[in-house]
Structure formats: C-alpha cells, structure tokens
Amino acid sequence: MPIPPIPEALRREVEKFVESNFDFAFKPEKPAVRLHECTFGADEINAALATMLSTYVTMGDQTRHFEALCSRHFGFQHGIMVNSGSSANLLAVAALTNPASGPLLRAGDEVIVPALSWSTTVWPLIQCGLVPVIIDIDPTTLNLDLNQARQAIGPKTRGIMPVHVYGNPCDMDGLMELADSHNLVVIEDCCEALGALYRGRSVGSFGVVGTFSFYYSHHITTLEGGICHTNDFDLAEVMRILRAHGWVRETQNREIYEKQHAEIDPRFLFVNVGYNLRPTELQASFGPIQLRKLEKFIEVRADNAGFWREAMRPLEKFFRFQEPTPNGRHSWFGFPMVIQPGAPVNPREFRDFLKQNQIENRPLIAGNIARQPALKLFPHRIFGDLKESDLVMSNGFTFGNHQAVDEAARNYVLDTIIKFFKQKRLI
Ligand SMILES: Cc1ncc(COP(=O)(O)O)c(C=O)c1O
Structure with a gap:
C-alpha cells in the first residue's frame, strides 16, 4: 500500500534546511577530510517523515x-x-x-x-x-x-x-x-x-x-x-x-x-x-x-583510489597498498594502506600527523580478530602465525574515501602525506 506524501510545505522546508545545512564539501581554507560524510539528503528524510x-x-x-x-x-x-x-x-x-x-x-x-x-x-x-x-x-x-x-x-x-x-x-x-x-x-x-x-x-x-x-x-x-x-x-x-x-x-x-x-x-x-x-x-x-546513488558513489571512490595509488608509487618503500583482485570490481570502502615492516615510520606518529592535519583515519576493520580478548572466552582454532594480520593490526590504516572526497580533498590528503615524509627528511 503506497503511503501518502507529506504536506508540500513540510517537504519544501526539509529541502530548504538540507540545502543550507548539509554542506559536506571540502573547504581549502579550513581543510578537513573525515572518515565519512552523510550520503542522504532531503529525499530520504522526506520519505522517512x-x-x-x-x-x-x-x-x-x-x-x-x-x-x-x-x-x-x-x-x-x-x-x-x-x-x-x-x-x-x-x-x-x-x-x-x-x-x-x-x-x-x-x-x-x-x-x-x-x-x-x-x-x-x-x-x-x-x-x-x-x-x-x-x-x-x-x-x-x-x-x-x-x-x-x-x-x-x-x-x-x-x-x-x-x-x-x-x-x-x-x-x-x-x-x-x-x-x-x-x-x-x-x-x-x-x-x-x-x-x-x-x-x-x-x-x-x-x-x-x-x-x-x-x-x-x-x-x-x-x-x-x-x-x-x-x-x-x-x-x-x-x-x-x-x-x-x-x-x-x-x-x-x-x-x-x-x-x-x-x-x-x-x-x-x-x-x-x-x-x-x-x-x-x-x-x-x-x-x-x-x-539509485550507489553507482555514482562507487565511481568517485574508485577514481580517488586510482589517483592515490598512482600518486603514491614513489612511496612504495614506505607503504603497501591493497591490490584489487584480478577479475573483480573493487567498491573501495576506504583506501587501505599498510606501513611496510621495517620502514622508518612510526605508525602511531604517522596517523597522529594525519589527525593533527584534520585527516581522520582508523585501523583496518578490527585488525587481527584473534587478538581480541572476547575470542579467548570461547572454543576456536588458530591456524598458523597470523603474521600478516598482525602487521595490518599494527601498521594498517585508512582515511576517508567516500562520495564527498573531491579532487581538492584527495590532493590535500596526498600533500599532507608528502609533507610528513619531507619533514622527516625521508624524501
Ligand atoms: C566485515 C563486516 N562484517 C559485519 C559488519 C557489521 O555491520 P553493521 O555495522 O551493519 O552491524 C561490519 C561493519 O562494518 C563489517 O565491516
């Protein structure tokens, strides 16, 4: 059964509110890149109302x-x-x-x-x-x-x-x-x-x-x-x-x-x-x-990922990047990176540097789940040394790669990363 539409005046008020308050675009004068920005707008709010x-x-x-x-x-x-x-x-x-x-x-x-x-x-x-x-x-x-x-x-x-x-x-x-x-x-x-x-x-x-x-x-x-x-x-x-x-x-x-x-x-x-x-x-x-928005969102994410991957080739001695699986289409939930083991980069210091520059970042998923205390309470079996997952837990991270990361935002992320290495005289 279709539900009745909301009163026209209410719909317009919501649209006006969203238009003047939902501004998630990157601001070069006050740069910040968050892990995520809202994907919904007036249409979704009106549908819920x-x-x-x-x-x-x-x-x-x-x-x-x-x-x-x-x-x-x-x-x-x-x-x-x-x-x-x-x-x-x-x-x-x-x-x-x-x-x-x-x-x-x-x-x-x-x-x-x-x-x-x-x-x-x-x-x-x-x-x-x-x-x-x-x-x-x-x-x-x-x-x-x-x-x-x-x-x-x-x-x-x-x-x-x-x-x-x-x-x-x-x-x-x-x-x-x-x-x-x-x-x-x-x-x-x-x-x-x-x-x-x-x-x-x-x-x-x-x-x-x-x-x-x-x-x-x-x-x-x-x-x-x-x-x-x-x-x-x-x-x-x-x-x-x-x-x-x-x-x-x-x-x-x-x-x-x-x-x-x-x-x-x-x-x-x-x-x-x-x-x-x-x-x-x-x-x-x-x-x-x-x-209806999904394909466009994935396009933006994939484009950003391609840009960072290419631009950071000179930094491969410091970072590993997640490589797309052959025959697949990656939908780029983020942009996973791992600091190379033995690289002269302290993971916490690097991530703090990003944060100080208003680039939010986080570990990849929950790291190695076998290290979480909860698992130890229940029967389970661990196969092998899990060393790659441990490395991801200690050295892995992502910053925001989402529909609101535009050209200026992704350049800002790249420039900030390069700045870190220049300040450390590593490049
Ligand atoms: C791999 C994986 N499985 C399950 C979930 C749980 O999804 P939800 O947060 O909707 O409960 C998440 C959350 O992000 C996830 O990353």
Whole structure:
C-alpha cells in the first residue's frame, strides 16, 4: 500500500534546511577530510517523515518493496532485510545451523574465517555453537589466504566465511573450487562490499548466502540496516521466520504451515525459534533512494583510489597498498594502506600527523580478530602465525574515501602525506 506524501510545505522546508545545512564539501581554507560524510539528503528524510506520518512504521510494505528492489538490483532471488549487517550475519548463520535448513551446519562444526574480519563476522559463529578457525590473509589483497584455508581444513571443517575486505572481492574461482572439493558451506560477509563484483557477478552470490550492511558510514545507508541475499528459497524462508520471533507471518509458504497447524490461530503461529532482527519502515524507506546513488558513489571512490595509488608509487618503500583482485570490481570502502615492516615510520606518529592535519583515519576493520580478548572466552582454532594480520593490526590504516572526497580533498590528503615524509627528511 503506497503511503501518502507529506504536506508540500513540510517537504519544501526539509529541502530548504538540507540545502543550507548539509554542506559536506571540502573547504581549502579550513581543510578537513573525515572518515565519512552523510550520503542522504532531503529525499530520504522526506520519505522517512512520510512513513512516520502514515503511522505504518514497523516492518511491512516498504521493507518488502526494498527487499525486492535490492535483490533484483544485485541479481539475487531473495532479500531478507534486517536491522544491521551484524544481524544479517547472525541470521544467516542461525538459519544454516537451524534444524529447519537441514541443517547445513551443526554445533561443533568448524568454519574458516580470516583473522582480518569484524567482530560480528565471527561472533555469530560462536553464538550458534560453531568453532571459528582463524586463518591469515594475503598481504596484497588483504582477503583470506586460500593456501592457508586449504591447509587449515581438518576433519570437522564444514564451512568457510570469506570477508570481501574493504570492498575487494575475494578470488571466488579459487574459493569456490576449494569449497566444492571439500563440501564447505560458503557464507559471504559482504558488509563492506556493496557493489563489488567478481567476474561481473555481485559478491554474495557465490556462496549459499551473502550478507550486506547499510550502516550510516557504509556505501549507502538505511541509518542502521542490512540484508541477507540468497538464491535458496528454503533458506530464505527459514531466515524470514527466524528474523521475526519464529513467526510464519512473512513466509511465502505461509498457507502450508497454517494448514499443517490448523488448530493454532494463524496470526500467532510459531514454527521455529527466532529473534527480532526486523528493520523499521523508516529504514526501508531510505533504501530505494540510496540505491539509485550507489553507482555514482562507487565511481568517485574508485577514481580517488586510482589517483592515490598512482600518486603514491614513489612511496612504495614506505607503504603497501591493497591490490584489487584480478577479475573483480573493487567498491573501495576506504583506501587501505599498510606501513611496510621495517620502514622508518612510526605508525602511531604517522596517523597522529594525519589527525593533527584534520585527516581522520582508523585501523583496518578490527585488525587481527584473534587478538581480541572476547575470542579467548570461547572454543576456536588458530591456524598458523597470523603474521600478516598482525602487521595490518599494527601498521594498517585508512582515511576517508567516500562520495564527498573531491579532487581538492584527495590532493590535500596526498600533500599532507608528502609533507610528513619531507619533514622527516625521508624524501
Ligand atoms: C566485515 C563486516 N562484517 C559485519 C559488519 C557489521 O555491520 P553493521 O555495522 O551493519 O552491524 C561490519 C561493519 O562494518 C563489517 O565491516
């Protein structure tokens, strides 16, 4: 059911406000480059306001509409929107370990994950009784090292959860070959990689399920939000059930369940356990408008990345850069750099220098997840010395590479980096 538009005067007021207050352009007279700038404008705010004024705010038509749009856009049959990328990971793993899905994974099974991953890449595995096997990354792509993955496979290994780090697609030919030859379930964490492709196909479409995030600082946003994409109808149905209390309400095969349990009020029929991972309609109302902006945003990010990569060639003795995977399209969530081991550059001093010059920066994802105290509380297996992930944790960083970084901003970043090396008399 389409929701009524908001009153014209209100719409215009919002537009006026946004026009005079949302100024995220780089100012040469007061230079600053933040890690992220807002991607939404008056259209998204008005869509959210219209949703509130309609009073239809909890998951409904707008969510279903965005799910259909988003899955079609990226070439999937099903999209199950949730309230965050973390929830998407939890829902995917919970569904795969649920008796209703086979299950494809069972408590005690091992799942390989890269050490350079986010906390809520790994936590859902633990929360669902699986045992993460942490392996190292490839120092060039920063994605999981397939040789290590091959060697890490043991008698209990049943799954692999690649992360497409900073939007760089993993080598999915190699990964799927490995997974197929060992019957591994593949769960793709694409939370940093919206719009990334491998051989022209969206990341997330190679494994059984792909998870995406629409957090505020991601390529596009629904404020908080995420989605699970899959081509597996049965898995999608299980995810629809687990997303909302174990209810049948959102399933496409609802009548079948209702007939099977005719003695129970169909409005309150629980066919499984579940969570409440639902998004709101306000979040869903952002989706279609943001999705239309995605290609342009990726273009700007890729252009900036190409510029910095080329301009910093003379600094290769100091830095390693993330190299795009062959046959992929990188969607450049940031611009990952790693200070070369042994280079005469103190990582903290360098990053502080950027910060003093108003260039925000941050470590890459959560560094080596095996070093985080939380992991030590739960069963897990560490394969190898994880030295590349340790190096990224101590020496890796990114500054902002987003839709608002224009030519002046990227030149400022470059000039500031060069200034550091000149001041140190290193160049
Ligand atoms: C690789 C990865 N997985 C999962 C998440 C979680 O997404 P969210 O912040 O939407 O919960 C993130 C967050 O940025 C991430 O980088």
